[in-house]
Amino acid sequence: MTTNFTQVSYFTLTAYLDSEVLKYVNFTVILTVFLLILAANVLLTVVICVNRSLHEPMYMFLCSLFVNELYGSTGLFPLLLVQILSDVHTVSAPLCFLQVFSVYSYVHVEFCNLAVMSYDRYLAICFPLQYSSLMTSSKVTKLIALTWLFLLIECVVGIILTVSLQLCGNIIHKVYCDNFSIIKLACSDTTSNNVGGMVYIFTVILGIIMLILYTYVQILRVCYSGSRQTRQKAVSTCAPHLASLLNFSFGCFFDIMQSRFNMSSVPSVLRVVLSLYFLTCQPLFSPVLYGLNISEVRRLAKHLVLGKM
Template identity: 65%
Template structure:
């Protein structure tokens, strides 16, 4: 079942990446940012599923420390890149809906390249430092009560002082979540004002392009909220199966939801995907 889920995520995201790359009609900023989002889904899924599959097939559930720290780095950088991708996409929609006449002059090739670079480089650098700090700790325990390695679980095993790790971990979490959310909320407040004062056509355009983005944002935020609550609070009163499901929600549902939502909702992508899948 886990392998089938991983293969489904791979196929769905790779399909849409190929569709965007191979069709000139989709070589627009919105679809370029979507392509970056789908690449991030592959990145996060690969950080989870291969090691999880090995653990399921293994009789002894031990993980070498290098793989544990690598998984910690991959999953946290995936989460940071996901929020930044969604923030950049909201900024793109803000320009397209609120400043349509200046859109082509504002969203240039250079600006697109800078935005995508920031989306990927910031989370990678922040999580590299966080993983290095965790790796420098002296650990007295070796049992993580989760199905994947995460930073907070590693820090809890330390015998040495973890003040720096805790402060930096809170900084990374706050920066990765709240800064993108502020930009997203600002963009949608501006879009909402235009929708309320604009024509019916403007409202329909805004709904058609913003609805999948909002669905993706709400879904990922719920998953991230489940993960933070489970890491910071005692959830042992919940059934073990439910705890596992909540801890994996942000890493499994988002990579599966995004290609489905965007592939079905955006008309250009839907038409091209249907022609590929149902081609005679």
């Protein structure tokens, strides 16, 4: 039997609410969130870059984190704002795949950034005397470069595998283009995609999780055996990172659950909000969790805003 494949030139996003009243309310809310994300992350990136006193490993990793959140937000919000005001929620195939790449590379780089930051805190707390020799400027540069290059290459490979699929439909039940939703539309064999996804999960993701767990076990061990000052330092430096990790992991976990399992019992509005959680709340909260908890960054940001630098 011969299967008739459909040549997909565009995708239709079906999770939008087309109420005339809610349309402009949603647009205003999303635009406000986008502007806040841009302002907060650009501000802290500039503060770190222009002040030599902040050119230390921890701040460099934070700068990489803020840049990634700007990148991920830019890949989501402009198209989202256009679609909210549009009456026909269609996206051309090239633009849809570009958004898939942007969103998934953002997620992968974010996880890797958090892993590198946990490794940095591990060295600072567990090996304070050797920290400057263990975390040199060249090592910081290599870690940041590997964080971006390796995972971007991995995302390119994943997108190429998805683009090569023959699709029998073009309906995506989300407000943005999603890689797994496109794979579910395939009529052709998806073995390469599934194997590639499993290899990635059991090598990269599992490796990142194991690294983060190991660093925090070691940090907790030092905290319980160290002085009160050591415990206070560990809590002040690790609490924002742990809160950020849990916040981002929760958002990603729900999106994975929604993509792979039937969640029709969950109200559609709640599904949309939670599917956007890791793409909106993380870039919005990270500047607060990290930047505003660091007194020097807070002081320099205040000077920058008031024009006193």
